[in-house]
Structures are given as structure tokens and as C-alpha cells.
Amino acid sequence: MPTTGEKPGIGTYTCTNCGQTVHLDDNSDTLPPCPSCDGTDFR
Numbered sequence: 001m002p003t004t005g006e007k008p009g010i011g012t013y014t015c016t017n018c019g020q021t022v023h024l025d026d027n028s029d030t031l032p033p034c035p036s037c038d039g040t041d042f043r
Contacts, residue, residue, distance in 0.1 A: 004033045004040040013042035 001016070002008035007030055012023045017039035022032065033040055 002031055002042045004031055006031050008042075015039045016041045016043055 002013060007028060008024070009027050010024055010029075012021050013031060014021050015034040015037065018034060018037040020034050020036035020039075022034065022042065024031065031042060034042075
């Protein structure tokens with residue numbers, strides 16, 4: 001389960017707290033906190 005601050009790679013990640021999605025476009029992008037609830041765990 002990726003968390004904020006990791007670089008999990010290109011893809012769309014869903015916040016486990018509220019369901020908001022975050023899309024990363026590059027393998028060097030760092031997963032930010034959830035823009036909706038500031039959650040830190042994604043799937």
C-alpha cells in the first residue's frame with residue numbers, strides 16, 4: 001500500500017480514507033497527501 005512521500009510509479013492511486021484519486025504521470029513523482037482529506041494511505 002503506497003503512502004504519501006513514496007514514489008510508487010506512474011498510475012492512479014485511490015485514497016483509502018475518502019476515495020479521492022491522485023494520478024502520477026512520471027516514475028519520479030512523489031505521492032502527495034490526498035487533496036481532499038489530507039489522507040496518507042492509497043491503494
